[in-house]
Amino acid sequence: MASVNLVVIVESVRAIMSQEKDNGFHTQAIISVAAALGVKFALFLYCYTLQSKSSQVQVLWEDHRNDLFINGFGILMSAGGSRFSWFLCKLICQTGLDPTGAILIGAGVIFAWSHTIYEQFGFLAGKSAPHDFLQLIIYKAMTFSDEIEKIDTVRAYHSGPDYVVEVDIVMDATTPLWKAHDISQQLQDKIEVLPNVERAFVHVDHETTHAPEHRKIM
Known part of the structure; x- marks a missing residue:
C-alpha cells in the first residue's frame, strides 16, 4: 500500500514539475468511483457493528474508512481540477488540482497505514x-x-487486541487439592470476564523460591 502511494506521489510531483495538464471531466471514471464509494x-x-468482536474486522473497518476518505477526496479533486482553478499557487493553478490531490491522498494513506501497522505489530509482538x-x-x-x-x-500481554493474563498465587501447603483447584478455577473465571481479557491462566504453588520450573532439554 505504501509503495503504490509513493509511486502516486512521485508521478504527481513529476506532473506538477512538468506542468502537464489534464483538465478533462472524465464522467465514466467519476461514476465508477462514486459507485465504489457507495x-x-x-x-x-x-x-462498524462487528469491529469489537474481531481484530480482523477492525482492520477491515479501518480500510473502508480510509477508502471513503480517499475516494471522496479523489472525486472532489478530480472534478475540481477540471472545473475550477486554485488561486493559492500559480504553479498549481497551471497544472490543476488533480496531481495536488493525489499527493495529499498518497501521503494520508501512507501515514494512516503506518500508524495501523505500528499498532497491530505491538499487539502481535505481545x-x-x-x-x-x-x-x-x-x-x-x-x-x-x-x-x-x-x-x-502477574503477567498480562497482548495476543492480538486482547490480553492473555498469567497469575501465580501462593496457598498453604496443606490446602486440599480440590479446594486449590476450585479457588484457582473461580479466580480464572473472574479474570476472564474483565474487559479485553481473552484468556487467563492461574498457577497455584505453596512457596515462592521457585527452583527452575522450565528446563531446556539438551
Missing part, C-alpha cells in the same frame, strides 16, 4: 499491558479468597 460506505457501516491493568489484576487476586496467601507473579 459500496465502501455500506461495508464501512457493516464492519506488548505488555499497562501498569494500571496489572494493578487491577493484582487487586482482584488478592481480594478473591482468604485462602490465597500471596500473589507471586
Whole structure:
C-alpha cells in the first residue's frame, strides 16, 4: 500500500514539475468511483457493528474508512481540477488540482497505514499491558479468597487486541487439592470476564523460591 502511494506521489510531483495538464471531466471514471464509494460506505457501516468482536474486522473497518476518505477526496479533486482553478499557487493553478490531490491522498494513506501497522505489530509482538491493568489484576487476586496467601507473579500481554493474563498465587501447603483447584478455577473465571481479557491462566504453588520450573532439554 505504501509503495503504490509513493509511486502516486512521485508521478504527481513529476506532473506538477512538468506542468502537464489534464483538465478533462472524465464522467465514466467519476461514476465508477462514486459507485465504489457507495459500496465502501455500506461495508464501512457493516464492519462498524462487528469491529469489537474481531481484530480482523477492525482492520477491515479501518480500510473502508480510509477508502471513503480517499475516494471522496479523489472525486472532489478530480472534478475540481477540471472545473475550477486554485488561486493559492500559480504553479498549481497551471497544472490543476488533480496531481495536488493525489499527493495529499498518497501521503494520508501512507501515514494512516503506518500508524495501523505500528499498532497491530505491538499487539502481535505481545506488548505488555499497562501498569494500571496489572494493578487491577493484582487487586482482584488478592481480594478473591482468604485462602490465597500471596500473589507471586502477574503477567498480562497482548495476543492480538486482547490480553492473555498469567497469575501465580501462593496457598498453604496443606490446602486440599480440590479446594486449590476450585479457588484457582473461580479466580480464572473472574479474570476472564474483565474487559479485553481473552484468556487467563492461574498457577497455584505453596512457596515462592521457585527452583527452575522450565528446563531446556539438551
